[in-house]
Amino acid sequence: MSKEKEIKLFGKWSFEGIEVKDPGLKRYISLTPLYVPHTMGRHEHSKFHKSRLNIVERLINNIMRPGKNAGKKARAINVVRNAFEIIHLRTGRNPIEVLVRAVENAAPCEDTTRISYGGIVYHQAVDISPQRRVDLALRFLTEGARHASFGNPRTLEECLAEELILAANKDVRSHAIQRKNEMERIALHAR
Numbered sequence: 001m002s003k004e005k006e007i008k009l010f011g012k013w014s015f016e017g018i019e020v021k022d023p024g025l026k027r028y029i030s031l032t033p034l035y036v037p038h039t040m041g042r043h044e045h046s047k048f049h050k051s052r053l054n055i056v057e058r059l060i061n062n063i064m065r066p067g068k069n070a071g072k073k074a075r076a077i078n079v080v081r082n083a084f085e086i087i088h089l090r091t092g093r094n095p096i097e098v099l100v101r102a103v104e105n106a107a108p109c110e111d112t113t114r115i116s117y118g119g120i121v122y123h124q125a126v127d128i129s130p131q132r133r134v135d136l137a138l139r140f141l142t143e144g145a146r147h148a149s150f151g152n153p154r155t156l157e158e159c160l161a162e163e164l165i166l167a168a169n170k171d172v173r174s175h176a177i178q179r180k181n182e183m184e185r186i187a188l189h190a191r
Helices: 055-063 073-091 095-106 130-149 156-168 175-189
Strands: 110-117 120-127
Touching: 055 073, 055 095, 055 130, 073 095, 073 156, 095 130, 095 156, 095 175, 110 175, 120 175, 130 156, 130 175, 156 175
Parallel strands: none
Antiparallel strands: 110 120
16 A cells, blocks of 8 residues: 655645644634645635634745735745745744744733723723734734845845744844734733
8 A cells, every 4th residue: 555645735735743732722723734825815715714714824824915915825835835835944943833932922922902991991901812822923024024025135035934933933133023922011011
C-alpha cells in the first residue's frame, strides 16, 4: 500500500506537529491543511465561519487591505509565499509555526469601551473575545509590515517576514507587540 501524500502549504510547508499553545485561541486558529490558501470567500455569508478559515489565508486577506491592493489576492498570496521563504531562510523553522506564535503573542487580552452616565463619558476595561483577539493580531501584524515597507527600499515580503519573526519572539521592536502593549496599558488604567 502506498502512503497518502501529505498536504503541504505551497507544496513545501507541513501543517503537522504545529499546535496552538494559547487555550483561548485554540478554536479560532484553524490549521486545516491545504495547498493554496484561496477558498473564494465561502465563509463570507455565515457568522463566525471565518474562524474555520485557515490562518494563512486570513493573513493573506488582511494583506489586501488598503485601496490600491484591495482584491489582488494572487499578489497577496505571492507576498506571503515569499515572506515564508525568507522566514525559513532566517530562522530555519516552519513559517506556519512562526505565524501561529506571532498571532498568539500579538493578540491583546484587554481593551476599553466607552460608558456614559448622564452625559459623562469614561472608559471601562473589558476582556476581548478570542475571535476579536485573532482579528486584531492579524491586523496589527499586516499593518506593521505595511508601515515598515512604505517609503522604504525594503519589499513588503521582507517587512512581513521580519514583523512575523519579531512578534513570534515577543520582541518589542515589532509593531504588533507595541500595539498590543499599548492597548493593554490603556485598559489597565481604565480599570
